[in-house]
Amino acid sequence: ITILGIESSCDDTSAAVLRSNVLLSNVIASQAVHVKYGGVIPELASRAHQQNIVPVVDTALREAGVTADELDAIAFTRGPGLVGSLLVGVSFAKGLSIARNIPMVEVNHLQGHILSHFIDLPDRQLPHPSFPFLCLLVSGGHTQIVRVDSPTRMRIIGTTIDDAAGEAFDKCAKVMGLPYPGGPVIDRLAREGDPKAFRFARPHVEGYDYSFSGLKTSFLYTLRDAVASDPGFVERRKADLCASLQTTIVEILLDKLVRASKETGIRDIAIAGGVSANSGLRDGIAETGRRRGWRTFLPEFKFTTDNAAMIAMAGYYRYKLGEVASLDVSPAARLENM
Ligand code: ATP
Ligand code: FE
16 A cells, blocks of 8 residues: 655645555655744745645655555645645645545544654664553644554543643743754753753643643743843853753653553553654653663654654555545644544
8 A cells, every 4th residue: 555645734844655654755845934933934834835745745756656646545634733734735635636536534643643653664664562552742732641542543641731842842942042943952952961950840730631831931930030140141051951941841741651651551652743852851761661661662753743754654544444534624723532
């Protein structure tokens, strides 16, 4: 089975081709326009997707050595995401589906992030978790613990009640005057810093839920108070601030994950989403996993942020179950269930 995946939920236009679960190509056009605004501008994102989508799909097919007529299905991200961005991918998928008479499969972007753990490379099999497993999904818009029972049956057992982990990284980075997106920059600076230099507020939230707004406020106040008497504070202590912030976020993330694993008895533990690229989180999961006898699954870096390979992977499982989308499908900014 050969699947074309299309992803356009936020600011990356991506197309990928998968043969069953083997990756033949994965092309990503990232949008530079947002950097100077310090965040994604929906109007500009949509316009850039329109410019990118045709060349990106062409390149993905060419790199895979596949023609459009050889495709069995077209998987596309239906949501969640920015409607104007999603619309470009959905419309393109429809056009190609009608023109070539190829079925379309709709994919939940978040399921895509999780199912990236089942992709293999042409020359290398990657480790796959066994069902049921727990996935800590940490991205720019979501922070969830998901119980994954099968490729199509997933249940969110914990979620953030305010900011996402990626948002916490990005907002704190902004306060320090770092460029957008701040997550990777903090990761890099944190390597030179002392993780115990500062202490920030930790949330008290019920169950497996998360909260990052208190941490963000506490970070902001620490900076504001210090800068009042020492204008050069941020510049001088940047590495320590980053290391302490990152360590706090990782500890918050791990705390609930450990509880969820203990109480469900599930010890196959995966992470997914943009923040799963974070070196502190990767080390933390691996180290906690060794102590607790988990099998841990860290995604390849190219599958951490938005990509169409994960959409094709999720689409493959749905296609096999005969779940074909109708031509009147429309994008969804939010999707109620997993
Ligand atoms: P969602 O998937 O929830 O719709 P999104 O697709 O915008 O959101 P992703 O592309 O999965 O999010 O992830 C982007 C986020 O990951 C950003 O907040 C970015 O700062 C963060 N991120 C990327 N790399 C790192 C890193 N090394 N350390 C920390 N955060 C990182
Ligand atoms: Fe994403």
